[in-house]
Amino acid sequence: MRKWCLVLLTTLPVLFSLVACGGPPSSTPGTSRLDTVKSRGKLICGVSGELPGFSFVSSDGKYAGLDVDVCRAIASAIFDNPDAVEFRNLNAKERFTAVQTGEVDILSRNTSWTLSRDTSVGLEFAPVMFYDGQAIMVKKDSGIKSLTDLKGKAICTQTGTTNEQNLGDQMRKLGIPYKPVVFEDINTTFATYAEGRCQGVTSDRSQLLSRRTTLPQPQNHLILDAVLSKEPLAPAVANGDSKWFDVVKWSIYTLINAEELGINSKNIAQFANSKDPEVTRFLGKEGNLGEGLGLPNDFAVRIIKNVGNYGEIYDRYLGPKTPFNLPRGQNNLWTKGGLQYSPPFR
Amino acid sequence: MSNNQQSNHPKLNLWRDVRFWRFAGQFLAVLIAAIVVAILWGNLNRNLQQLGIQPGFSFLNSQAAFDIGETPISYAPSDTYSRALLVGLVNSLRVMVVGIILTTIVGITAGIARLSDNWLVRKLALIYVEIFRNTPLLLQLLFWYFAVFLTLPKVENPISVLGVIRLSQNGLELPWIQFSPEFSTLLIGITLYTGAFIAEIVRGGIQSVSRGQWEAAASLGLKPGLAMRLVIFPQALRVIIPPLTSQYLNLAKNSSLAVAIGYPDIYLVASTTFNQTGRAVEVMLLIMTIYLTISLIISLVMNLFNKSVQLKER
Numbered sequence: 001m002r003k004w005c006l007v008l009l010t011t012l013p014v015l016f017s018l019v020a021c022g023g024p025p026s027s028t029p030g031t032s033r034l035d036t037v038k039s040r041g042k043l044i045c046g047v048s049g050e051l052p053g054f055s056f057v058s059s060d061g062k063y064a065g066l067d068v069d070v071c072r073a074i075a076s077a078i079f080d081n082p083d084a085v086e087f088r089n090l091n092a093k094e095r096f097t098a099v100q101t102g103e104v105d106i107l108s109r110n111t112s113w114t115l116s117r118d119t120s121v122g123l124e125f126a127p128v129m130f131y132d133g134q135a136i137m138v139k140k141d142s143g144i145k146s147l148t149d150l151k152g153k154a155i156c157t158q159t160g161t162t163n164e165q166n167l168g169d170q171m172r173k174l175g176i177p178y179k180p181v182v183f184e185d186i187n188t189t190f191a192t193y194a195e196g197r198c199q200g201v202t203s204d205r206s207q208l209l210s211r212r213t214t215l216p217q218p219q220n221h222l223i224l225d226a227v228l229s230k231e232p233l234a235p236a237v238a239n240g241d242s243k244w245f246d247v248v249k250w251s252i253y254t255l256i257n258a259e260e261l262g263i264n265s266k267n268i269a270q271f272a273n274s275k276d277p278e279v280t281r282f283l284g285k286e287g288n289l290g291e292g293l294g295l296p297n298d299f300a301v302r303i304i305k306n307v308g309n310y311g312e313i314y315d316r317y318l319g320p321k322t323p324f325n326l327p328r329g330q331n332n333l334w335t336k337g338g339l340q341y342s343p344p345f346r
Numbered sequence: 347m348s349n350n351q352q353s354n355h356p357k358l359n360l361w362r363d364v365r366f367w368r369f370a371g372q373f374l375a376v377l378i379a380a381i382v383v384a385i386l387w388g389n390l391n392r393n394l395q396q397l398g399i400q401p402g403f404s405f406l407n408s409q410a411a412f413d414i415g416e417t418p419i420s421y422a423p424s425d426t427y428s429r430a431l432l433v434g435l436v437n438s439l440r441v442m443v444v445g446i447i448l449t450t451i452v453g454i455t456a457g458i459a460r461l462s463d464n465w466l467v468r469k470l471a472l473i474y475v476e477i478f479r480n481t482p483l484l485l486q487l488l489f490w491y492f493a494v495f496l497t498l499p500k501v502e503n504p505i506s507v508l509g510v511i512r513l514s515q516n517g518l519e520l521p522w523i524q525f526s527p528e529f530s531t532l533l534i535g536i537t538l539y540t541g542a543f544i545a546e547i548v549r550g551g552i553q554s555v556s557r558g559q560w561e562a563a564a565s566l567g568l569k570p571g572l573a574m575r576l577v578i579f580p581q582a583l584r585v586i587i588p589p590l591t592s593q594y595l596n597l598a599k600n601s602s603l604a605v606a607i608g609y610p611d612i613y614l615v616a617s618t619t620f621n622q623t624g625r626a627v628e629v630m631l632l633i634m635t636i637y638l639t640i641s642l643i644i645s646l647v648m649n650l651f652n653k654s655v656q657l658k659e660r
Contacts, residue, residue, distance in 0.1 A: 093617055097626050100397055120405070121624030122397030154415075159605075159614065160621025168413040168423040180413045181528070183608045184617065192608065195496035197515055197527060239397045 032243035034078075034294050037105055042084040045071035046104035049089035050186055053210045053317045053324050054110050054130075063087045067108040069313045070129055070235050074106065074251045076306035077299040092160040093184055096121050099238050106248055108235040110207065112162045123236040124245050127252045131330040131339050134166050134228040135205040137212065140220050142199055147174060147226050154179040156198035158189050166229040167202050190215065200224075204231045206318075206326065213323050247293055254300045256342040257282060258309035260333055265308040268301065282345045289345060300345075310340060390627060403632075405623045406431075412618055414610045416526055427619050434615030435636065441532055441611065442598045442640070448537040449597060453544025458574070460549045471545065478542035484603055487535040491607045495527040528609035532601065540597040547589045551582035583655045591648035595641050602637075612636060 037043055047055035047067050055067040063085075072082035090098050090109060098104045100122055110132075111117075113125040136155065138144040144153070147170070157164050159182045171178050181198050183189040190211050193201035203211070205223065212218045235252070237245050258264065261279060263271050271279055280286040284297035293299065307313060311333075318326040332338025360366050394401055410430040413423050418440060421433045459471035478486070496515060499505060504514035512519040517527040525533075555578050563573035602613035612633060620629035 093621050096621065096624050100624070100626070101393075116622070117624070120399065122394075122399045123624075156608075159618045164413075164618065165411045165423075165622070168411060171413075172423060178413075180415045181608050182415065182610065182614065182618070184605050184614070188606070188608070191492065192496065195492065195515075196500065197496050 032294070033102075033105055033237070033241050034244045034247055037078060041079070042086055043071055043075045043078070044086045044088060044103070044105045046088050046090045046095060046098050046107040046109055047071070048091075048109045048186075049087065051110060051207060051210050052213060053206070053322065055087075055108070064317065066129060066313060066317050067110060067235075069307050069317075070108040070252060071106060073255060073303045073307045074248060076302045077247065077251045077254070077295055080302045080306070082306040091185065092158050096123065099123060099236060102238065105244075106235055106237050110204065110233045111236060112204075112231040113234045113236075114162060117236075122239045124239050126235040126237065126245070126248045127256070128232040128234045128339075129252065130206060130233040132204040132206050132231040132233050134163050134202060134231055135208055135226065136200045136202045136224045136228070137193075137208045137221050138200045138224065140222045144199060144224070146224065147171070148176060150178055150200055151176050152178065153199035154181050154197060156181050156183065156189050156193045156201040157203070158182070158186050159184050161203070162229070162231065163202050163204065170228045186211075202228070204233070209324050209326065243294060247295065250293055251299070251303060253342040253345070254303045255307075255310040255313065256333070256340050257345055258300065258304045259311040259340075260335065260342060263304055263309060264312050265304055265306075268304050278345075287346075394627075399624070401627065403628055405625055405628070408623075410619070412622070414615065415608070416529065416610055427623070430615050431612065431619065431632070434610060434612035437609070438601055438604075438611040438613070439640075441529065441536070441601045441604070441609070445533055445536050445540070445597050445601065446594050448533070449540040449544060449593075452537055452541030453593075454548050456541060456545035457548025457552070460545060461552060475542045475545050478538050479546070483535065483539045483600055484606055486539055487531060487603055487607055490535050491527065491531040495531055526609075528604070528607050531607050532604050532609045532611075536597050536600050536603075539600070540593050543593050543596075544590060547586055547593065548582070551586035552578060554585045555581045580655070584657060587648060587652045587655065591645060591652070594644050594648065598640055598644060599637060
């Protein structure tokens with residue numbers, strides 16, 4: 001009898017604690033993650049942390065890159081502080097669970113927007129930050145010039161990526177048999193390729209360019225011209241929270257719209273007294289665009305002042321002054337022959 | 347008499363009846379377990395619903411669309427996820443079965459060598475056991491993969507051993523069969539790691555057999571080798587088998603470290619599946635069930651074996 005009372009007494013607290021932690025606070029209906037972020041005082045942002053140009057810890061110990069600046073822009077919009085972000089390194093396998101469980105507020109990690117991820121994985125994709133395509137890198141001295149030369153060869157790739165599937169699709173279409181060697185860790189993937197186990201390694205072109213700079217002899221590697229797929233890399237949030245999704249979405253559009261209007265972090269002061277209604281509305285001098293988002297009316301000013309516009313960010317991490325020297329191409333504004341386009345701010 | 351006693355206390359307070367409490371205790375335990383499961387399940391469903399995901403296993407019938415490096419049974423990317431998982435399972439079983447056989451040989455050899463009269467053999471076995479038992483398996487696997495297999499010569503000019511075995515970055519090639527570097531690494535890694543533990547178990551088992559048995563065997567004129575094989579080892583088995591079972595279980599479970607070196611075992615294929623479908627809970631349940639089943643089978647077989655070598659009391 002006493003024993004049973006003891007069992008009961010020890011199980012009940014466990015039981016209650018389980019009831020108590022019935023889900024993250026954001027899962028309460030009617031509450032948005034925006035409120036959670038505001039009350040926490042900082043944004044939790046899932047990044048790769050392993051990709052120079054996109055997200056990487058630079059020599060001064062700070063996170064830097066295109067993906068990182070998306071988070072800094074959102075933190076600027078909410079807190080007027082680009083440093084109110086806590087970064088979490090996530091690998092390709094962890095990333096979706098981290099969003100689903102609410103461990104991160106936003107995933108900004110060179111993730112390709114696909115239908116199944118949008119629907120069955122429970123994600124909501126924000127505007128595309130980088131239009132990419134999958135490619136294959138080989139050693140220059142291997143004599144491999146095209147996909148057909150890879151017949152029967154081993155190709156390294158990372159698990160859980162669209163790359164793994166696209167490679168399968170393309171090779172099946174062309175009828176080229178090959179041997180996939182799949183790793184969970186991106187560093188292992190490229191180390192194995194560098195050691196010569198694989199004759200090729202496949203990933204998004206931007207990622208290959210980025211990783212090539214970290215290989216022992218970058219000049220010995222060649223990225224084949226063939227584009228295996230389109231890879232629209234976009235930040236993502238969890239499904240079912242349109243208020244939070246709006247904040248993320250329009251923070252990114254702010255970056256693009258600012259470039260369209262020619263406003264950047266250096267010249268933004270000159271626009272303070274602009275008579276252009278489009279500009280005054282965008283910068284929150286007129287109207288109440290911020291209200292609808294649950295943000296202060298000058299959220300765009302905060303973003304541009306702290307991180308700049310899309311073009312500035314691109315040039316900072318991938319432009320001619322960087323080791324990547326990646327032409328804007330598809331990532332240019334729609335007015336300049338690219339695909340970057342922002343819906344109107346009105 | 348007992349009848350009489352019961353009728354003497356027709357209104358025995360239920361709360362003081364030990365039989366009632368035995369029953370109530372069981373009932374309560376089941377109830378609590380059921381409530382916990384129900385809460386967790388409800389919580390899971392609620393959270394998934396919020397993300398717009400319907401839990402279920404129907405995704406197993408959709409096209410996998412990814413390729414697998416080693417396919418002992420036929421597989422194409424156009425096959426289903428369940429077929430892909432089956433390929434992974436066969437790959438896992440391949441490593442587990444061969445691994446258990448090899449590790450037993452390595453373990454018993456090293457265990458007996460630990461007790462050898464030959465100083466060099468004894469010390470070499472000691473060094474082997476201490477190194478492999480005291481470093482993490484993951485580290486060992488990465489060592490075998492990067493420092494051994496990937497530093498082998500290119501496929502075009504392999505090292506030839508006795509003209510039969512060919513070693514290159516493409517792995518281990520025998521005239522009739524080829525092992526990929528990933529398979530070879532995993533097999534060597536888990537075999538030597540588990541073998542070190544088994545060596546200690548074997549040594550302990552042999553030392554547990556009393557000195558008198560050696561003397562008795564010697565007095566019958568048996569040479570040490572024969573004495574070990576016919577007298578000592580069969581008796582040591584009784585002590586060896588239960589911990590040996592644990593080591594086999596460890597080997598089976600440790601094979602999931604294949605993921606680190608890119609060998610497409612069940613865990614790696616399951617990871618890919620869960621990543622592409624976003625079905626974390628379902629896939630995790632599935633592979634937990636698979637590993638549980640494998641472990642229970644190993645355990646069952648070893649328990650039967652244990653029964654057969656147990657001392658029969660007469």
